[in-house]
Amino acid sequence: MSNMVASLLQTLNAHSSDVTSLSFGEKELVTCSGDKTVRLWNIDDFSETPCSPLLSHTYVVNCCVFDKTGTVFASCSTDGRLIIWDSKTGEQKAIFEHPSKCAIRVCRFSPNATIVASGGDDNALCLWDVAKKKLIRTLQGHDESAMALAFSPDNNYIVSGSGNGDIRTWDARFGHGRCLSFELDGHDLGVTCCEFSPSFGTAETHSVSAANLLLASGGKDDCIKIWHFMAEVGSPTVLLKLRDTLPGHTDSILTCCFSPDGTILASGSIDKTIRLWDPLKGEAMFSVEGHSRYVTCCAFSRDGQLLASGSNDKSIMVWKLTNTKMIMAGLKGYEEPASSKTPMSDTQSNTDILNWSVDDVCEWISSLGLEVYKDMFRAQAIDGVELLALNTNDLQSALGIAPLGHRNKILRCRSKLETHPVVSKLDKDVPDEYLCPITREIMADPVIASDGYTYDRSGIKAWMESGKNRSPMTNAVLAHGTLLPNRTLKMLIQRYQMMASQ
Incomplete structure (x- = not known):
């Protein structure tokens, strides 16, 4: 697998806050964000689907995931709701809430798509019957928020990880509520993600008598760990044995995922990189860089040809994975292809646009999800000067863009370029402590709640006025409603904004 190379295919910039999760379906890519939206993109041209964006969540959307059909997906949010959607229509098929009504951090479908599981700030996992739209059982045992979970490929087990670093295994088949295994030192400072290999051992044979599986987990100790997962189905215990520890990231791991054939493991980190690993050999393959802030999520397409990544820089990058005869020895000195430069921002000044080359314009067109027209712009030598002069007739007659919606999108987005002359130099590097934990926006009026955490006044007031009496950060009951x-921090934020505007 050392012959695999990634090149940037597309950058999507519609979200206005951190991209928190993404997942590939059969024909769509679903993404969600701190901006409270869920968006759907056509995989063919990466334009948004007619039903996008979906606006039903009222706080940060923490996770989104497709089921095996690729036409139904789930999203969960700090607002305490898990929503199941039809990706074709945007219709809500079901809405679930933990009995505690806590914030929900993670959700996953069982491989057979009959159950959706969720983990939240009540330290519990909830299993929901998708068809009957009801709670099957609640699994208790974690001492902190459940941040990660994964179903085994045979549907028999669930593995979950929490903020205090433990990894637990549960029975997903027979209904037992007790924990089958408990690994206290999964990741010292907290488990952030876990996934089963879809092709290792009995994952290929779907044995009903025994499980011999491979599990990957990531955490705040900067390491990916590979576990050997062994059990007799129905047995009261499961053996979870550490097989490999994969160092390489220089900061906390936030996400990991296996390719559909199980030959590649991808991970994303606060260090702004995506790393690809050979999970069977326990070896690093190469590192991909493109995001300017934390890589929060990643996912492979169903054919394994694409890898999508999301970040706190508000962008989604879609990478084309290509086999090549060029041997990349550990990929040291790997150079990012020219096509993987981050596209122009939506907020460049007129002076900047006038200096755009034809390649810059083509890159901008691609970033709008209209890559199909890139060659037309190149053939007509449309640089920045010509871009500013284009009208709808030019787009239709000279460039052959027939759909009115596409012509309007180009002109509308060009208008944004013209009407936002100032770019914040620090816009993509806003310190996390300046962002409200609830809204994930820069705080205008930071206040300290009784849990000791700082929130934007409007965010925490709306939280409490909606009837929530527990801390958004700890899930403990708020002692009182006084906000100090x-x-x-307000002074530091104001100073930061002054520097950004200079």
Whole structure:
């Protein structure tokens, strides 16, 4: 697998806050964000589908995932709701809430798509019957929020990880509520993600008598761990044995996923990189860089040809994975292809646009999800000067763009380029402590709640006025509703914004 190379195919910039999760379906890519939206993209041209965006969540959307059919997906949010959607129509098929009504951090479908599981700030997992739209059981045992979970490929087990670093295994088949295995030192500072290999051992044969599987997990100790997962189905215990520890990332791991054939493991980190690994050999393959902030999520397409990544820089990057005869020895000195440069921002000044080359314009067109027209712009030598002069007739007659919606999108997005002359130099590097934990937006009026955490006043007030009496960060009951101004932080934010505007 050392012959695999990634090149940037597309960048999607519609979200206005951190991209928190993404998943490939049969024909769509679903993404979600701190901006409270869920968006759907056509895989063919990466344009948004007619039903996108979906606006039903009222707080940060933490996770989104397709089921095996690729036409139904789930999203979960800090607003305490898990929603199941039809990706074709945007119709809500079911809405679930934990009995505690806590924030939900993660959700996953069982491989047979009959159950959806969720983990939240009540330290519990809830299993829901998708067809009957009801709670099957609640699994208790974690001491902190459940941040990661995965179903085994045979549907028999669930593995979950929490904020205090433990990994637990549960029976997903016979209905037992007790924990089958408990690995306290999964990741010292907290488990952030876990996934089963879809092709290792009995994952290929779907044995009903025994499980011999491969599990990957990531955490705040900067390491990916590969576990050997062994059990007799129906047995009260499961053996989870550490097989490999994969160092390489220089900061906390936030996401990991296997390719459909199980030959590649991808991971994303606060260090802004995506790393690809050979999970069977326990070896690094190469590192991909493109995001300017944390890589929060990644997912392979169903054919394994594409890898999508999301980040706190508000962008989604779609990478084309290609086999090549060029041997990349550990990929040291790997150079990112020219096509993987980050596209122009939606907020460049007129002066910048006038200096755009034809390649810059083509890159911008691709970033709008209209890559199909890139060659037309190149053939007509449309540079920045010509871009500013285009009208709808030019787009139709000279460039052959027939759909009115596409012509309007180009002109509308060009208008944004013209009307936002100032770019914040620090816009993509906003310190996390300046963002409200609830809204994930820069705080205008930071206040300290009784849990000791700082929130934007409007965010925490709306949280409490909606009837929630527990901390958005710890899930403990808020002792009182008094909000104390955090004047020091407000001063730092104001200073930061002044520097950004200069």
